[in-house]
Amino acid sequence: MRGVNYPYAWFPQHDLNKQFADIASTCANTVRVVLANGEQWDRVNGKSVAKIIATAKAHQLVTMLEVHDITGFGEKETAADPQTAIDYWLSDDIRKAIEGEEGFVLINIANEPFGNFSDPQLGHDLWLEFHMDAVKKLRAAGLKHTIVVDAPNWGQDSHMLMRDGKSAQTLFNSDSDKNLIFSVHMYQLFGSDKKVVDYLQTFVDRKFPLIVGEFAADHGPEHDVAEQAILSYSEKLSIGYLGWSWSGNSEGLGSLDIVNYFDVNQLSAWGETLINSKNGIRATSVKCSCFPHNDD
Numbered sequence: 001m002r003g004v005n006y007p008y009a010w011f012p013q014h015d016l017n018k019q020f021a022d023i024a025s026t027c028a029n030t031v032r033v034v035l036a037n038g039e040q041w042d043r044v045n046g047k048s049v050a051k052i053i054a055t056a057k058a059h060q061l062v063t064m065l066e067v068h069d070i071t072g073f074g075e076k077e078t079a080a081d082p083q084t085a086i087d088y089w090l091s092d093d094i095r096k097a098i099e100g101e102e103g104f105v106l107i108n109i110a111n112e113p114f115g116n117f118s119d120p121q122l123g124h125d126l127w128l129e130f131h132m133d134a135v136k137k138l139r140a141a142g143l144k145h146t147i148v149v150d151a152p153n154w155g156q157d158s159h160m161l162m163r164d165g166k167s168a169q170t171l172f173n174s175d176s177d178k179n180l181i182f183s184v185h186m187y188q189l190f191g192s193d194k195k196v197v198d199y200l201q202t203f204v205d206r207k208f209p210l211i212v213g214e215f216a217a218d219h220g221p222e223h224d225v226a227e228q229a230i231l232s233y234s235e236k237l238s239i240g241y242l243g244w245s246w247s248g249n250s251e252g253l254g255s256l257d258i259v260n261y262f263d264v265n266q267l268s269a270w271g272e273t274l275i276n277s278k279n280g281i282r283a284t285s286v287k288c289s290c291f292p293h294n295d296d
Contacts, residue, residue: 001211001240002285003030003061004258004274007248008052009041009068010034014262016055022264023246024059026275027285031056032064032108032213032242037088039069039080046093053101060291064148064213064242065098066108072154074123075115082130085110090141098145103290108148108213109134112155112185120153124161127152132174139176147180150213155185163199168208183213185244186230188223190215196229204237211240216256217270227270231279243274243281 004023008016023031033052035044049065056063067088073079088094089107098105113130117123131149138147149171151157162168162182172180182203190196203210212234217227234241247262249255258271267275275281 001030001062001064001242002281003028003032003242004281005032005034005214005242005245007034007245008048009036009044011248011262012042012044012048016051017058019246019262020055020059020061022259024061025264027282027287028061029285029287030062030064030240030242032066034068034111034245035065035088037067037069037080037084039084040078041069046091046095046097049094049097053097053105057104057291060287062104062106062288063101064106064108066111066148066150068111070110070113072115073113074117074126079115082110082113082134085113086134086137089138089143095141095143099143102145106146106148106181107138107143108150108183109138110150112150114152116153116158120159120161124152124159124165124167127162128167128171131171135171135175135180144177144179147175148183148211148213149180151182151184155183155214156187156189157184157199158189160199163202168206172208181209181211183211185214186212187215187219187225190226190230191224193226193229196226197233200233200237200239204239211242213242214244215241216244217273218255220252221255227273228277228279231273231277235279235284243270 053063067085069080070082070085073082114127151162215230218224247257247259249257257268260266
């Protein structure tokens with residue numbers, strides 16, 4: 001995967017066809033799309049999800065869909081119960097939109113669904129229990145898509161329990177289809193090359209599929225990220241990455257915008273690195289050959 005995160009749930013007013021065309025013009029092959037299930041933000045319904053998928057396919061982009069309302073559960077007071085994410089995927093209109101699209105759509109069950117707990121092991125156990133239940137229910141309902149699981153601790157696996165413990169093997173084995181990818185979000189906890197390399201290499205050595213589902217050059221002015229190491233070692237180790245995020249970040253996090261004002265002609269410094277550097281999207285992306293082509 002080589003691509004970006006797109007904040008659809010918060011900015012549905014933008015011309016989706018133009019935005020995805022602009023994303024595709026960077027040579028991205030994947031777009032991770034922020035959805036909402038109605039717990040914190042307006043629910044993105046099945047009709048909208050179907051439009052997102054169709055528009056992405058038209059521009060030869062694989063779509064990864066994620067529910068954002070659950071972010072930071074257990075620490076963030078406004079976070080929705082993770083079970084509501086399962087309910088969203090199994091709702092009639094969302095199932096109608098995604099069924100039959102297994103070759104083009106990945107289900108990222110919930111974005112960063114658990115925050116930090118005073119007892120790290122308890123938080124990790126809850127993370128594992130939820131995801132095992134979610135995978136079981138999605139498969140029992142007949143959903144055959146690739147499933148993506150965000151790491152605990154706001155996606156950063158800060159105690160390295162997903163990386164080093166038994167939970168990754170347990171969770172992978174629990175998927176009857178063995179069609180599951182782990183996703184780590186690399187922000188301030190990955191401020192050195194060594195931390196990036198150690199994390200990625202461990203997953204490769206353990207033979208678990210991994211992507212860097214979110215990362216940027218910083219996480220605000222006080223929190224540096226080793227973005228060049230993420231780019232170079234992801235390429236070296238054949239690991240997918242998705243930069244956060246296309247545009248529209250909140251005040252104080254504007255440096256995470258890949259393009260300014262949703263305009264592909266206004267690349268930020270971060271966007272320039274992500275798209276045009278030696279190990280960036282344009283130099284390393286390969287488009288999927290599975291998309292239909294118009295020979296005319």
